[in-house]
Amino acid sequence: MILRMFPFLWKNLWRNKRRSILTIFGVAVAIFVITALGAAIAGMTFPVREVGATSLLKVREKSRANVLASRLPQAYENRVAELPGVAGATGVLSGLAVLGDEGVHIFVRGVDPDRFREVRNLQIDSEAWAAFVDDRKAALAGHRLMRRMGWSVGDEIEISMLGLRVQIVGAIPEQGIDLESHLLVQRENLQIAREAEYQLSYVLVEPAAGKPPAELAAEIDDYMAASPVATTTATSAAFAEAVVEDFMGFVDYLKIMKWIAVLITVLGAANAIAMSVRDRTQEIGALKALGFTPNLISSLVLLESTGLALIGAILGIALAGWAIGSSAGELAGLELTGWDVALSLAIAVFVGLAGGAAPAAAAARLHPVDALRIID
């Protein structure tokens, strides 16, 4: 029965074109904001999601929240490696540079190739790896970074900010870790370029099988407490969370904005739908006189409102997808997740149902005699 009503619904939608279009635009803008906010929040909290649930520990200089500001003596690498409960340890020197006219931020990691590969369990083809190990001026680039920068294997690139010139000898393939968007170089090369000889940003530690990471972290810090540079050890995930924590206050405000945008959408849509039902009082009376049941009539109103909201939502999501996919959006680190799209669609359905509920109930209650008596 409802299915046969679709042509009727479709016609109704376009009877007051202006109102329908304004409603759709209103919903579209709101859904755009909701989706874009979700993408911004996802983009800002990416460090937490990227490192995921790895059990690797990061030993960094105590009191230094930012890894780029942390400095440890290179000897710490071996001191940590010799501790009981440690399966492997490798020191990393981190650098950050801005490249190109677009100002793309890239993370450069200076690593000791073999130790790093073992601890990090890096998956990479053996030819690229051999080339990287052999040449002090070689670099491996994450596949995401290569795509974004338009680099290919064999390219020689200059990172003038860090005083670094390297040749890309291979790509780090998809493996679900942050290295996919980073640049790996030989540690010594970066140390010389940054005047950081024999210095590390942090030591990456792999706990021995069966050793709880948190317990090991405390033991490492205890052991290092008496050294010239005290350390703080945490899982990579905890570390990333600490980085994000700095601007969580702002993210909280973005979340509040997101829910206000939802509220605005509901109000706007409810208003528009109520208006269109009211305009059609007589017609609804006629339908009732023809024998339409109250249930059918309220379903029709609800379907119409949900349809309007969904059209708006799809428009809004498309707009957001376009903005996020643009180079400016990618640069800002925005990320459109399936979750955000699903949430936006769910919100649209909710908006349609909530906005249509009151008018639908009113329409269902309408007595045909009253409705038809109205002389406009």
Next chain:
Amino acid sequence: MLPLTYVLRNVRRRRLRTGLTIAGIALVVAVYFLMGSVAETMVESFRSTGAPEELVIVQAGAMLVDYSNIDRSSLTYVQTLDGVASADGQPLVAPELALPSVIVVDGRERKAVVRGVTAVAPAVYRQVEVTTGDWPGPGHRAAIGQSLAAKLGVEIGDSLEIEGDRFQVAGLLDSGGRVYDQEVWVDLEELAAAANRKTYSSYTLRADDASVVPDIIETISENRRFPLSAQDAPRFYRRTAGMASFMASLGEMIAMIVAIGAVFGGMNTMYAAVAARRREIAVLRALGYRKVSILGAFLVESLVIALAAGVLGVLLGTIIALSPIELPYSPSGMVSLSSSQAISALLLAAIIGLVGGGLPAIQAARTAVIQELR
């Protein structure tokens, strides 16, 4: 002209519809007001820091002072540059060791920048004053920025743990809301020893006047012995605001988009108001009211609705801003609301009213008298 009472009575005629519209626009204004204030609050300390005759020198390639490590032997080179101001025969070059650190107060940890300075600091940083107590110095005497002191509840005489060492608060820094208000200043050598740093992070330098600043920047960039890079201090601190200004522009953008959405909603309501009153408008026209009066009446009606919503929105924004969320980069930790932001939010409400009411009002003015009265 149509009397104002007619307009006001119309506003009250369809309470539910008008109420929903007011609520919608009020929320939009709240978002705009709040995000605008959030954006302004986050960048204000960076924007105001640095005088034009001040320079900040960091390691070439270091994006922030945090990542900069400078060989100490470059100090003499910087001190002898042409155009460096001096006082009492001493060049006004302040070597600094600025570390993003975690300080501990009463067992509570808190992230803050700790800046190690030397005795030349009072002459170089003219934007900083010590209002109570003393400048930082040897003997583990620290001075703490007033905003940070307020956030931590720290007073003169209290002790802080910095890089594993105990420091005593000897003075309060007041830089009028600039970044220094959120830092802790200590003696450079003591900080270097505590943090095991053999380098400086940066120099702050005072030039004779702003006109020689570009020359100094060029000289430093051409120097081959020390890989340093210099910038005038205002630009340096504005650039340091990177993340804050990115977040700020995001906030501003969201506010603008939401405002566009609100225009659609406002238009919808006003079109409905016009449609419902066609006959009435025709009667008014027949009575001799001019088109301009009708146009004006609808515009005023829409403005009244929008402004009422604007006031509500500003109130709502203020309430949300009182929430205990700590805003990053904010001098007070809260969103600071300014009257200029409130005024621009009300202005936005007025624009939503005018644009949203404009087309419907024109339609109203064009109502065909004969047809409607038939």
